[in-house]
Amino acid sequence: MTTEDKTMQHIEEAMRMQHAGDLDGARQRFTEIWEEISPDGDPFHRCVLAHYMADLQPDPRSELAWDLRALDAAASVTDDRAKQHDSSLAIRGFYPSLHLNLAADFHRLRDTAQARTHLAQAREHLDALDDDAYGHGIRSAIERLASRLAEEDPATPTGDGTA
CATH class of the missing domain: 1.10.220 (Annexin V; domain 1)
Incomplete structure (x- = not known):
């Protein structure tokens, strides 16, 4: 689904970089987006970004920190907010x-x-x-x-x- 949410568009671009194998580029782009949205940003954005950023961490403790951020953000996401991105979520x-x-x-x-x-x-x-x-x-x-x-x-x- 194409979204009008510019932040999600940027997150999805970084995800495509990650899936294409440009791990350093994706990590850098996720970092830039995180700095724009964190810590008071939209919990949906923080959850999705942290979830994917975790997979890019070379150190297991850093991966854990990002996965904990994703879980923490998820606790503040409502179904209505998730459905704004995709009606099936x-x-x-x-x-x-x-x-x-x-x-x-x-x-x-x-x-x-x-x-x-x-x-x-x-x-x-x-x-x-x-x-x-x-x-x-x-x-x-x-x-x-x-x-x-x-x-x-x-x-x-x-x-x-x-x-």
Whole structure:
């Protein structure tokens, strides 16, 4: 969907740079946009930008910081605001991916307890995902991470009701 929202247009341009492999250019562009909108900017803009900026971080602690910013901003986004960008969006549908990313961050940082907590929170919101390629991808990624966590410590619950 094409939007009249200039900030989202700039964020989408940076996302295209990222997907095309220009990671340094995308990181620089996201930084410029972040400086324009943060910290009092539109929470939808902050959530989307931080979510994509996290993936560009070479350091896991920096990635975690950006993923936490995305989750924090999501808490202030309303469905009405998300629908202004795309009529099919509901903010609840963001949470499986946001929590999955945090679970993966904490896993990389060897904080298994936090990884399991966020994995469980991702699962709590799975019903918000459509039965489409995106939804299947998130569900599969959650199960892959749950399997890795179970292999590392099979005696600790993974958040799905099993040990």
